[in-house]
Amino acid sequence: MVLIQLVNGLMEGMTLFLIASGLTLIFGVTRIINFAHGSFYMLGAFLTYELVPLIAPGTLWGFFVAVAVSAAAVSALGVLFETTVLRRIYGKDGILQLIVTVALVLIIRDLVRMTWGANSVSVQMPDALMGALVAGNTYFPLFPIAIFAAGLTVVFAMIWVIYFTRAGILLRAGTDDRGMVALLGVNEKLIFTAVFAAGAFLAGLAGGLSAPYGEVNYLLDTTVIVSAFIVCVIGGLGNLYGALAGALVVGVTKAMGVMYFPRLSMVLIFLIMAAVLIARSMGRQGGPAR
Amino acid sequence: MLEKNKKAVVAVALAALATSAGAQDGPVKVGFAADLTGACAALSEDGLNGAKIAAEEINAVGGILGRQVELIVRDTQTKPDEGAKVARDLITNDRIDVLTGVCSSAVMLAESAVSAELKVPFYAAIGSTQRANIELFQPYFWQVQANATMEAYAAAEYVAKKPEWEKISALGSDYEWGHTSVAAFTERLKELRPDIAFADPIYAKVGETAMAPYITATLAQQPDAVFAPLFGPSLGATLKQGQGFGFFQKTNLVTLMTVDTLQSQGASMPAANVYGIARAPFFALEQSPEVTAFIETYRAAYGEYPTDWAINAYDGLHFYAAVAEKAGTVEAEAIIAALPQVSFDGLREKGLTIRALDGQMNAPVYVGKAAKVEGYDFPILTEVEKFEGAPLMPAEDLILQAREAAR
Numbered sequence: 001m002v003l004i005q006l007v008n009g010l011m012e013g014m015t016l017f018l019i020a021s022g023l024t025l026i027f028g029v030t031r032i033i034n035f036a037h038g039s040f041y042m043l044g045a046f047l048t049y050e051l052v053p054l055i056a057p058g059t060l061w062g063f064f065v066a067v068a069v070s071a072a073a074v075s076a077l078g079v080l081f082e083t084t085v086l087r088r089i090y091g092k093d094g095i096l097q098l099i100v101t102v103a104l105v106l107i108i109r110d111l112v113r114m115t116w117g118a119n120s121v122s123v124q125m126p127d128a129l130m131g132a133l134v135a136g137n138t139y140f141p142l143f144p145i146a147i148f149a150a151g152l153t154v155v156f157a158m159i160w161v162i163y164f165t166r167a168g169i170l171l172r173a174g175t176d177d178r179g180m181v182a183l184l185g186v187n188e189k190l191i192f193t194a195v196f197a198a199g200a201f202l203a204g205l206a207g208g209l210s211a212p213y214g215e216v217n218y219l220l221d222t223t224v225i226v227s228a229f230i231v232c233v234i235g236g237l238g239n240l241y242g243a244l245a246g247a248l249v250v251g252v253t254k255a256m257g258v259m260y261f262p263r264l265s266m267v268l269i270f271l272i273m274a275a276v277l278i279a280r281s282m283g284r285q286g287g288p289a290r
Numbered sequence: 291m292l293e294k295n296k297k298a299v300v301a302v303a304l305a306a307l308a309t310s311a312g313a314q315d316g317p318v319k320v321g322f323a324a325d326l327t328g329a330c331a332a333l334s335e336d337g338l339n340g341a342k343i344a345a346e347e348i349n350a351v352g353g354i355l356g357r358q359v360e361l362i363v364r365d366t367q368t369k370p371d372e373g374a375k376v377a378r379d380l381i382t383n384d385r386i387d388v389l390t391g392v393c394s395s396a397v398m399l400a401e402s403a404v405s406a407e408l409k410v411p412f413y414a415a416i417g418s419t420q421r422a423n424i425e426l427f428q429p430y431f432w433q434v435q436a437n438a439t440m441e442a443y444a445a446a447e448y449v450a451k452k453p454e455w456e457k458i459s460a461l462g463s464d465y466e467w468g469h470t471s472v473a474a475f476t477e478r479l480k481e482l483r484p485d486i487a488f489a490d491p492i493y494a495k496v497g498e499t500a501m502a503p504y505i506t507a508t509l510a511q512q513p514d515a516v517f518a519p520l521f522g523p524s525l526g527a528t529l530k531q532g533q534g535f536g537f538f539q540k541t542n543l544v545t546l547m548t549v550d551t552l553q554s555q556g557a558s559m560p561a562a563n564v565y566g567i568a569r570a571p572f573f574a575l576e577q578s579p580e581v582t583a584f585i586e587t588y589r590a591a592y593g594e595y596p597t598d599w600a601i602n603a604y605d606g607l608h609f610y611a612a613v614a615e616k617a618g619t620v621e622a623e624a625i626i627a628a629l630p631q632v633s634f635d636g637l638r639e640k641g642l643t644i645r646a647l648d649g650q651m652n653a654p655v656y657v658g659k660a661a662k663v664e665g666y667d668f669p670i671l672t673e674v675e676k677f678e679g680a681p682l683m684p685a686e687d688l689i690l691q692a693r694e695a696a697r
Contacts, residue, residue, distance in 0.1 A: 001506065001510045004506050004535075005503060005506050006505070008503045008506055009503065010503065011502070012500045012503070015500075027362075061578075113331075113387055117332070118331040118332035118335055119332040119550055119553070120332075120523060120526055120554040121529075121554060122554055122557070122558045123555050124554060124557060124558075125530075125558070130533070132533075132534045132535065132536060132658055133378040133531065134536065137540075139534065139535045139536035140534075141502070141531070141533075141534020141535055142534060143534060143535065143632070145529075146503065169335075183463060196558065212530070212558075213527070213531060213532065214500075214523065214526070214527045214531075215499060215522070215523035215526040215527055215554070217496075217523065218331075218633065219328075219329065219523075222460075223497060223499070225522075254500075255502075255503035255506075256504075258492070258504055258507045258692060259502040259503070259506070259507045259510070262492050262493065262507065263493075280420040
């Protein structure tokens with residue numbers, strides 16, 4: 001049972017990481033706290049809901065193609081938002097960022113509700129991932145294990161991009177010293193747009209991947225953004241490894257808490273968050289996305 | 291001189307009569323202060339749809355006491371303070387005759403307080419906290435569905451009839467409704483089946499969708515059945531995620547399962563071992579001409595089957611109309627006086643009445659087994675057992691005791 005609970009925690013942590021990584025990536029480079037990140041997640045989930053029946057319902061490849069297409073569409077929307085609106089407020093007062101991104105949250109929420117209604121919808125799970133691996137009386141659910149594997153793939157892909165490609169070098173440079181990168185003749189705007197596209201893609205991907213496992217409705221945006229912020233506070237906003245560690249800590253703490261201190265499981269997470277903030281007064285700002 | 295004064299008095303009196311007669315001629319205003327956005331949006335929308343059909347039907351046969359019914363709809367955003375504000379505005383500015391529409395228990399209690407203060411009748415057809423009947427009861431309030439305690443009692447009655455279930459766990463939402471439901475369920479089941487063992491209840495935070503850790507912790511208790519006062523996203527997540535843990539092979543789930551939940555689950559519903567508690571499942575009602583006509587009207591208007599919320603809101607408005615006809619006026623005191631005297635034939639059943647002590651209707655509760663059935667593209671409840679409302683209503687002396695204790 002402890003083992004299953006540990007697995008549960010890791011799996012929830014991985015989903016949290018997929019959400020938080022985009023948020024932290026965007027903050028690391030653009031210094032924008034994107035409240036609409038949860039909305040991108042929600043759109044990823046709803047688009048997957050629409051696409052799964054159109055492509056190849058029930059099949060594994062159909063599901064992943066639907067998720068990838070949804071994430072790409074969300075990413076395109078993110079680029080549109082970045083180039084038309086966000087670009088105008090870089091470096092401006094924080095309150096302006098808040099107003100603009102929260103406005104987007106409200107707009108997307110109302111559009112989603114107009115399109116898909118207020119009731120929850122269910123996304124069909126691929127047949128191959130239904131059910132569980134059964135060992136004696138112990139069940140390991142297949143779907144979250146597959147999501148964990150997909151998440152791990154994304155982690156490795158991100159590490160590869162950030163450390164071993166020119167884009168990654170520019171990204172790291174942009175995080176460390178934006179002015180210097182611009183002086184060297186690199187198109188800073190392009191970096192910002194690319195990072196925003198990647199962040200929105202990750203959010204859409206997380207939304208699509210998680211869709212069959214929970215309920216998809218128009219309130220998903222706020223549910224998700226709160227968890228993502230908790231993860232980022234623990235890990236340090238702008239710090240990718242921190243986000244990974246924070247996400248896994250939150251997931252495992254919650255799972256173990258439910259098992260051993262059911263009354264305290266939520267409090268435990270906030271206690272860790274408070275401890276991190278006290279121990280590292282830099283916590284909120286975090287380190288650079290190295 | 292005296293004659294002149296007399297004339298003036300008569301003129302004033304006549305003028306006063308004329309204005310009050312004017313008010314009597316206008317529509318009967320129903321203030322629909324509903325949770326149209328926020329967590330309760332889906333349920334409230336269904337309730338509004340049901341009430342709209344009821345209003346049209348009442349108007350088609352001449353209205354209430356010859357006056358047309360007008361629904362004045364406002365959004366409370368599922369926030370108690372906003373609900374109180376909207377209720378106050380509807381009463382003082384729109385001069386409504388009756389207030390309804392609410393879904394969330396917290397908003398319901400806030401609106402009930404305004405109804406008590408401004409002495410305007412208020413009824414609930416979705417929100418169902420028993421606190422509105424017991425500790426926080428006020429004479430202008432009634433509710434037209436079984437309250438949360440009655441639902442938990444019905445679940446206990448149902449579970450008690452399963453001799454093979456000897457150990458019971460509870461998995462609830464971590465707020466008032468979850469806790470009081472588990473307490474009422476446990477209390478009634480202990481009376482009915484002293485042999486049953488109860489595990490420590492487990493509570494998940496409201497709106498939680500990552501249910502896997504809770505499912506695992508519940509299964510670790512090795513229960514024969516799990517009573518789960520969960521709703522919305524948490525319930526849907528439990529049904530989906532539980533399958534990966536063999537939840538529905540290892541144990542049985544007894545939970546709230548209204549038509550909207552059944553519809554949103556679709557193909558994801560576990561094949562067996564899910565038992566649903568419902569308030570007004572259209573497929574399990576006695577298919578009288580009234581019921582089938584309502585289902586058809588509703589489908590024609592909104593393109594879907596009516597949910598429990600739609601049916602109760604529909605019944606609720608028709609019941610109000612019946613009470614007003616009995617009272618001969620929509621004046622608040624007369625409505626309240628007429629309330630317990632009306633026996634109402636609703637869609638759910640005949641002979642529905644309100645108990646004056648707590649404003650509770652003897653509304654039935656339905657419990658059945660979720661299954662896929664030919665003819666519907668979503669699972670429904672089968673082998674449905676209907677529990678009459680009256681035996682589920684908390685005894686009068688218990689209510690008085692609880693009120694005394696709360697004071």
